[in-house]
Amino acid sequence: MSSVKIECVGTDRYRLGESPVWDEKENSLLYVDITGRKVCRWDAASGQVQAVSVDAPVSSVALRKSGDYVITLGTRFAALKWKEQLVTTIAQVDRDKAKNRFNDGKVDPAGRYFAGTMAEEIRPAVLESRQGSLYTLCPDHSVVKHFDQVDISNGLDWSLDHKTFFYIDSLSYSVDAFDYDLQTGKIGNRRSIYKVEKEENIPDGMCIDTEGKLWVACYNGGRVIRLDPETGKRIQTVKLPVDKTTSCCFGGKDYSEMYVTSASDGMDRERLSQQPQAGGVFKITGLGVKGIPPYPFAG
Numbered sequence: 001m002s003s004v005k006i007e008c009v010g011t012d013r014y015r016l017g018e019s020p021v022w023d024e025k026e027n028s029l030l031y032v033d034i035t036g037r038k039v040c041r042w043d044a045a046s047g048q049v050q051a052v053s054v055d056a057p058v059s060s061v062a063l064r065k066s067g068d069y070v071i072t073l074g075t076r077f078a079a080l081k082w083k084e085q086l087v088t089t090i091a092q093v094d095r096d097k098a099k100n101r102f103n104d105g106k107v108d109p110a111g112r113y114f115a116g117t118m119a120e121e122i123r124p125a126v127l128e129s130r131q132g133s134l135y136t137l138c139p140d141h142s143v144v145k146h147f148d149q150v151d152i153s154n155g156l157d158w159s160l161d162h163k164t165f166f167y168i169d170s171l172s173y174s175v176d177a178f179d180y181d182l183q184t185g186k187i188g189n190r191r192s193i194y195k196v197e198k199e200e201n202i203p204d205g206m207c208i209d210t211e212g213k214l215w216v217a218c219y220n221g222g223r224v225i226r227l228d229p230e231t232g233k234r235i236q237t238v239k240l241p242v243d244k245t246t247s248c249c250f251g252g253k254d255y256s257e258m259y260v261t262s263a264s265d266g267m268d269r270e271r272l273s274q275q276p277q278a279g280g281v282f283k284i285t286g287l288g289v290k291g292i293p294p295y296p297f298a299g
C-alpha cells in the first residue's frame with residue numbers, strides 16, 4: 001500500500017484556482033486564477049511563482065507546440081507569450097452572450113483546444129442556466145461548436161485509446177462520456193458514466209491516469225475521486241484540507257504526482273479561518289498511479 005501525502009505548495013491563495021497543467025520543459029505547474037485574472041507558473045525546483053495578469057477572467061491554459069501557451073480569456077481563445085507577457089486574440093465565441101465567459105479547457109491528442117463556456121456567476125454555482133456551449137479551436141484557428149444548453153462546462157479529458165471523450169456539465173452532477181473520432185474531432189453518443197453522490201457535491205475538473213481511470217475534483221466536496229469509466233464505480237476517494245477543490249492534473253517526475261487547485265471565492269471570514277489553505281494549490285504524492293503528459297495545441 002502506498003501512503004498518500006498531501007501538501008500545499010507555496011503560500012499564495014487564489015480566488016478561483018483552476019486548470020492545472022504540467023509544463024515538463026519548464027519543470028513547472030501552470031494554472032489560472034479565473035476571477036483573480038492571472039495565469040500562474042509555479043517552478044517546482046525553486047518554489048517560486050510567476051504570474052501574468054490579464055484583462056478578463058482567464059479560465060484555462062494549455063501548452064502550445066510552437067512554444068508558449070494558449071488560454072481561454074473571457075469569451076476568447078488567445079495566445080500568451082510568457083516572457084513578453086503578451087496576449088493576442090485567436091478567436092471569439094458567444095458574441096451574442098455578453099455575460100458569458102469560457103470555463104475549463106484542454107487540448108485533445110490531435111492538438112485541438114476544447115473549451116466550454118458558462119454564464120458569469122452571481123456567486124459560486126449561482127448563474128443563469130444553460131447559457132454555455134462546448135467549442136473546439138482547431139489548429140487552423142477555425143472554431144467548431146459541439147452543443148449548447150450547458151450550465152457550467154467542466155472536467156474534460158480523453159480515454160487512452162482516444163476513442164472516448166469525457167465531459168462534465170457540473171450542475172448535471174454527472175460525469176459523461178461521448179464516442180470520440182480523433183480524425184475529425186467529432187463527438188457523439190452522449191451517456192452518463194457516473195452520478196456524483198451528495199457528499200461529493202459538484203463535479204468540476206477531471207484528468208485521466210495511465211490505467212485509464214478518471215480523477216474528478218469535487219467542488220464543495222473537498223476531495224478528488226477516482227472513477228472506473230468501464231464499470232461506473234468510484235474506486236478511491238482522497239480528501240483534501242479545503243472544500244473548494246476545483247481541478248486536478250498529474251505532473252512532476254514521470255507524472256507521478258497529482259496537483260489540485262482550489263478556490264476561496266464565496267467563503268466568509270469564519271470559513272476562511274477554518275480553512276487557511278483555501279485557494280491554495282496542493283501536491284499529492286504516494287498515489288501509486290501516474291498520469292500522462294498534456295497534449296500541446298497544434299496551431
Ligand SMILES: O=C(O)[C@H](O)[C@@H](O)[C@H](O)[C@H](O)CO
Pocket residue numbers: 016018034103104121123124125152153154170202204205219246
Ligand atoms: O471552477 C469552475 O469550473 C468554475 O469556474 C467555478 O466557478 C466552479 O465550478 C463553480 O463555482 C462551482 O460549480
Ligand SMILES: [Zn+2]
Pocket residue numbers: 018103104153154155204205246247
Ligand atoms: Zn472547473
